[in-house]
Amino acid sequence: xxxxxxxxxxxxxxxxxxxxxxxxxxxxxxxxxIRLDCLSAPAVLPFMESVDTPxxxxxxxxxxxGQFTGVEEERLAPLFEAVAGSVAxxxxxxxxxxxxxQRMRSALQDSSTQLILSWHNFTDTPSREELVGRxxxxxxxxxxxxxxxxxxxxxxxxxxxxxLQEVAKKLDFPLIAFCMGGPGVISRVATCELGGYMTYCxxxxxxxxxxxxxxxxxxxxxxxxxxxx
Numbered sequence: 202x203x204x205x206x207x208x209x210x211x212x213x214x215x216x217x218x219x220x221x222x223x224x225x226x227x228x229x230x231x232x233x234x235i236r237l238d239c240l241s242a243p244a245v246l247p248f249m250e251s252v253d254t255p256x257x258x259x260x261x262x263x264x265x266x267g268q269f270t271g272v273e274e275e276r277l278a279p280l281f282e283a284v285a286g287s288v289a290x291x292x293x294x295x296x297x298x299x300x301x302x303q304r305m306r307s308a309l310q311d312s313s314t315q316l317i318l319s320w321h322n323f324t325d326t327p328s329r330e331e332l333v334g335r336x337x338x339x340x341x342x343x344x345x346x347x348x349x350x351x352x353x354x355x356x357x358x359x360x361x362x363x364x365l366q367e368v369a370k371k372l373d374f375p376l377i378a379f380c381m382g383g384p385g386v387i388s389r390v391a392t393c394e395l396g397g398y399m400t401y402c403x404x405x406x407x408x409x410x411x412x413x414x415x416x417x418x419x420x421x422x423x424x425x426x427x428x429x430x
Contacts, residue, residue, distance in 0.1 A: 206399040208232040208257060209417050212239035212410040220251045222404055227254045229417045232289065232399065234259055236410055237279050238269035245282045255289035257317070265294045266321050266411075277301055287313045292348070295320040295339055306343045317377070318344035323412075326351035326358035326380065333368055336376065346375040346398055352412070353380035359388045366396035377401075381412040389415060390423055 209230040213219035219240065223233050233252060237243040237260040248256055260276050261267020269276050280291045285308070293305050295318045302318075309316055318339040326332075332349060339347035347369070353359045362378050362385075369376035375398040379388040389400050402417045403409040415423075 206231045206393065207417060207420060208234050208399050208401045209404060210234040210236060210401050210410040210414070211404060212236040212408065214239060214241050216240060216242065216244050216247055220247060223248065223252045223254070226404055226417055227252065229421055230254055232257050234292075234401065234410075236261065236267070238262070238267040238276075239410075243279050245279045245286065245288075249283075249286050249288060256283075257290040257292060258283040258288060259292040261292075262294065262297075265296065265319075266323055273298060273301055277304065280305070281308050284308045284312045284314045290315050290317055290346075292317045292319050294318070295335065295342070302342055309343075315345040316343065317346045317348050318342055319348035319350070319377075321381075322351040323381070324352055326353055326361055329361055329364070332361065332365055336365060336368065336372070336374065340372060340374050344374075346377060348377040350378070350411070351380050351385075352382045353385035353388065354382070355384055359385055363388055363392065363395055363397075366392075370396055381414075383413060386413045386415065389413065390420065394427075394429065 209226045211219050211222050233254045234257040235248055260269055262269045283291050291314055320335050336347050351362055359380050362380050365378045377398050379392045392400050402420045403414045405416045
C-alpha cells in the first residue's frame, strides 16, 4: 500500500505570509495546497519559486464554499498560469462551466500538471448512487484525480463515502474522498489507508480551511500511533 499523501491547505491573505507558512510545513506535507481565493492578491509564481514541496493551486468560488466572487475568467487565470508552469496539481470544480473545463483540458495537454475535479457538499451526504454518479462524471470529464467531500451527520454517512474507494479501484480512478464535520474526522484519518489518494489537513488548529480539518502535526501523530510511516 502506498504511503498516505498528506496535503496541507494554506488559506492566508498575504502572499509572503502564505509562503512562510508553506516553508514551515514542508517536512510534514507531501503536497501543499495554496488557496488562491483566500489571498488578497492571488499569485502563483512566488510559490513556485519559493516552495519545493509539490503544489496544488485552488481558486474556490463562493458557490462551492470558497471566497472568490469575481468573474470566471479572472478565477481561471492563475490556474492556467500554474498549469503553464507544470505545477503538480490544480483543482477545478466538477460544477464549473463546461467551457471552463474544456479550456482547462486544452491547457493540460502541454503540461505535466494533474487535474483534480472536485465536488463538495456542505449540507449532507447523498445516496451511494449519486456519489458514484459524481465520480463517473469526474472521470468522463477528464479528471486525473477525483475529489468527493461531503458533510457527515453520522457513521452511516462516513461509511458511504469511504466505500467509494471500492468503486474507484474497479475503475482504476484515483479518488480523494472523506467527510467534513465532527463525525467525519475519522474519515480524514482513515481514507488513505483504505485506498484514498490524499487527505487534507491544516497548518494548525486555528487555520482549518474546512470543517473538521485536523492540524498536520496532529495527523502525523495519529499516523505514528498507527504505525504508518
